[in-house]
Amino acid sequence: MANEKLKKTLAEFEADNRLPHAVIIEGGDADTRAEFADDLAAWAVCTGENKPCGECKNCINAAAHSHSDIYFAKGAGKTDIYNKDEVEHIIRDASIKPNQAQRKVYIFAECDKRLPPISQNALLKTLEEPVQDVLFIITCENSKSMLETVRSRCVTLTLEDTGEVDEKALESARKIVLGIIAPNEMPLMKALYELTDRFAAIDALGVTVRLLRDGLVLYCGGAPELDAETADRLCSSLSKSAFLRLIEITQDAQTKINNNVGLKLIGAWLCGEYRRTLWQR
Ligand SMILES: [Zn+2]
Known part of the structure; x- marks a missing residue:
């Protein structure tokens, strides 16, 4: 787990049986954010005890990035922008039932650079009226770079800053x-x-x-x-x-x-x- 404190937060969500449908992961460095997004996705699909157990079939597939219900948004062009078409495609896909897990997970990485406002607006309707059994994960350096309307509909998890600077x-x-x-x-x-x-x-x-x-x-x-x-x-x-x-x-x-x-x-x-x-x- 990338960050023990956040693991506790996830356990609290589960104990209250209130799984968020959209999570923003901010702070830390890009690698830690990606790692935590992986952990969070595994947590969402895991069927074991003490999620993510790391041992069930869902966890193993998730760790190998080969889980059929965990989708990494791909991005287009030289700068890997998540364009509006891709977001709309994902929203349509999200309404189809999961293949093997309880839940479908969609990951949008490094969104301060890759998810422009027009795409955020495309995502907004789904965040307003969440589809059942779907979790959207958005990672970014600073959630303030996201539209306020998007941010207010997500649970924001802040990673501790590693202090590392390029x-x-x-x-x-x-x-x-x-x-x-x-x-x-x-x-x-x-x-x-x-x-x-x-x-x-x-x-x-x-x-x-x-x-x-x-x-x-x-x-x-x-x-x-x-x-x-x-x-x-x-x-x-x-x-x-x-x-x-x-x-x-x-x-x-x-x-x-x-x-x-x-x-x-x-x-x-x-x-x-x-x-x-x-x-x-
Ligand atoms: Zn598991």
């Missing part, structure tokens, strides 16, 4: 935050225009938020967790309200990426908003 994303994020406080806007523009890949941009902006939070924590007298040196440099240039505003701007940019706004446009917007915040301090 080195490349950290490097890009450092360039961005140090660009914000640089004497002129060139370093910031350069850092933002280097984000030419959508996935890399999502990761870099996620770490940017963490670096800014680190700075804010240090500003308020706490200990930064990711990068003390960068936090220190930010603290000498930014006020508390500037930190809060910069975090907000970065999160807005994350939403824009998720809504498929072009990266060049977002870069230009970010550069303007970041620098404006610095002048206003």
